[in-house]
Amino acid sequence: MIDALRKYLDRQERHFLPGGRHERFGALFELVDTFFYTPSTVTAVAPHLRDSMDLKRVMTVVWVAVLPCALFGMFNIGLQANSAMAALGIMQVEGWRGGLLWLLGAGGYDANSIWDNFWHGAVYFLPIYLVTLAAGGLWEVVFATVRNHEVNEGFFVTSILFALTLPPDIPLWQVALGISFGTVIAKEIFGGTGKNFLNPALAGRAFLFFAYPSEISGEAVWTAVDGFSGATPLMLAAEGGVSAIQAAGVTWWSAFFGTVQGSIGSTSTLLIGIGAIFLLYTGVASWRIMVGMLIGVIATALLFNAIGSDTNPAFALPWHWHMVLGGLAFGLVFMATDPVSASMTEAGKWVYGALIGFMTVLIRVLNPAYPEGVMLAILFANLFAPLIDWFVVQANIRRRARRHVG
Numbered sequence: 472m473i474d475a476l477r478k479y480l481d482r483q484e485r486h487f488l489p490g491g492r493h494e495r496f497g498a499l500f501e502l503v504d505t506f507f508y509t510p511s512t513v514t515a516v517a518p519h520l521r522d523s524m525d526l527k528r529v530m531t532v533v534w535v536a537v538l539p540c541a542l543f544g545m546f547n548i549g550l551q552a553n554s555a556m557a558a559l560g561i562m563q564v565e566g567w568r569g570g571l572l573w574l575l576g577a578g579g580y581d582a583n584s585i586w587d588n589f590w591h592g593a594v595y596f597l598p599i600y601l602v603t604l605a606a607g608g609l610w611e612v613v614f615a616t617v618r619n620h621e622v623n624e625g626f627f628v629t630s631i632l633f634a635l636t637l638p639p640d641i642p643l644w645q646v647a648l649g650i651s652f653g654t655v656i657a658k659e660i661f662g663g664t665g666k667n668f669l670n671p672a673l674a675g676r677a678f679l680f681f682a683y684p685s686e687i688s689g690e691a692v693w694t695a696v697d698g699f700s701g702a703t704p705l706m707l708a709a710e711g712g713v714s715a716i717q718a719a720g721v722t723w724w725s726a727f728f729g730t731v732q733g734s735i736g737s738t739s740t741l742l743i744g745i746g747a748i749f750l751l752y753t754g755v756a757s758w759r760i761m762v763g764m765l766i767g768v769i770a771t772a773l774l775f776n777a778i779g780s781d782t783n784p785a786f787a788l789p790w791h792w793h794m795v796l797g798g799l800a801f802g803l804v805f806m807a808t809d810p811v812s813a814s815m816t817e818a819g820k821w822v823y824g825a826l827i828g829f830m831t832v833l834i835r836v837l838n839p840a841y842p843e844g845v846m847l848a849i850l851f852a853n854l855f856a857p858l859i860d861w862f863v864v865q866a867n868i869r870r871r872a873r874r875h876v877g
Contacts, residue, residue, distance in 0.1 A: 530624045532755050536746035537631055537805055540736040541596070543729060546585065547739070548592030548639045548695055551732055553582035555696040568594040595639040595695050596735055599646050603630045606647035610654045614663065625664035625811075626654065632805055633672040635736025636798065636846075637679075638692040645683055649675040669853050670812045673846055680846070688841075693732040703732045705797040709835070709842035712784030713792060726795040737801035740794065747804040756808040759820035764803050767828020768793055775836050785836045799831060802845035812853040816863040823859055827852045 486492055556562075563569050563578060572578045577590035607630055615622045633650050653675025658667040679687050686692060690700045704726055707715040721731055729739025737743070750756035772790035780786035794800060807813065807827050814823035827848045834844025841847075 529755055530627045532753050533628045533750065533805070534631060536749045536755075537628075537635065537736065539742045539745065540739060540801070541600075541631060541635060542589075543739050543742050544635060544735040545592035545596045546589045547729055547731075548595050548735060549588030549590065550582055550592075550730060551693070552591055552595075552639075552695045553580045553584075553588055555694050555699040555701070556580050557582060559696065559699060561696065564591075592639070592695075596634070598643060599637060599639075599641065599735070600631065600634045602643045602646045603634045603650045607633075607650040607654045610651060610659065614655075614659045618663075620663070623664040629653065629658075629672045633675050635801070636672065636676045636734050638687060639695040639735055640692065641679075641686055645679055645686055648682075649679040651675075652678040665811055668812055668857070669850060670806055670809050673806055673850055677846060677850060693734075701732055703797070705733075705835075705842045708788050708792065708796060709785050712787050713789070715784070716792075723792065723795060726792075734798055734801075737798040740800040743800040743804050750804065750808070756804070757810070757813070757820050759817060760808050760813060760824040761803055763821040763824025764807055764828040764831075765824075767825035767830075768799065768832055769828075770825075771829045771832035775832065783836065785842070788836070790832075793832060793835070797835075797843045797845065799845050802827075802831075802849055806845075806849050807852070812856065814856045814859050814863075816860045818866075819856070819859040819863045822863075823852055823856055826855065826859075 556564075557580075563580065564572060569578070571594050572580075572590060575590045577584075577587045579587050580591065581587045607626055611622055611626045614620075630650070633653060634646075637646065637649075653671040653673075656678075657669045657674035658664065658671045661667050676687075690702045690706065693703055694701055702710070702719075704716050704719070704721045707719055707721070711718070716726075725731060726738075727740045729741065731738055747756070747761065751758050751761075769790045772788065772793050775786045776789065778786060807824060814820050827845070830848035830851055831844040834847060835842055838844070
């Protein structure tokens, strides 16, 4: 079967090469061919440097690192929904999702059942992810075809990161609109992967936040049950600090493990941390950005703790609570370390990470109307990353000039 497919693709290849009758679809053919097989143009002999970590493998590593967050996200969506249904006395989910759950044998809606929780969450997350792949992938193919470039694997990661930053019951047409904005406006119009200065996944989410705030923020969007309203722990922190979080029955450990309301894939700091270890071990992510952001969060939180406030309880929120609330850990590991939109210089990565950490806590504490700050903080730092690198390069030039004169 494998040999037959290889021979078939080899026979068809000539039609998609320059001068062939299907030349305009060459990028699409290359996408299919390299999905199943290693490209024919590989380095075999000296003097070239051989490295197994090409772009496709980098994207695969990141996807594998974030996969546990997606799997747990599906379980947690179902856990929150089944718990809310029990509290409201709702017996079943209406519509096609309810029918599908019945077919899967997960129609018991038991919050104590891993099976029921996982599949209840899956019928919300998987459509979001499939729509993201379809809409964003379509734009990738369109631009690759028009430019006669190969389809880039970067979208493989952008798609899942974007999907995991969304609330579970967001309308699917908004999912398509958001990823289209992120793919086209934040990336393709600047030349595609490697040329974008904003993180496409975050740009798409930011577009949805400002265009449709009621569908992606507030207290009614984080649990996939109609009529249920509940604040996330981060919202509670903005309203009443740690005491308000604990009064709602949320402990630091439950926030750390991720069994709380929030975006689909950003609640479990534990699994995000495991993903961070994997990315650092493989050398895909920058530890300087991660540590710099962590330093920025800790220093800024301690500063606000020292200043204090009689009217704003968020001033007193400790740094270790900041780390397990909202999307801070997810942004630190999977968004801030995006190698394209982040700083390139080694010294600049420290400054870049610290800036994100500082801005995240600043927004969380001083803007109670928008308690989550990591998305805007990363996009803000994306804008300043080239300037940070410029200052680092200029400092190196001046330092070398002084050595030469001396």
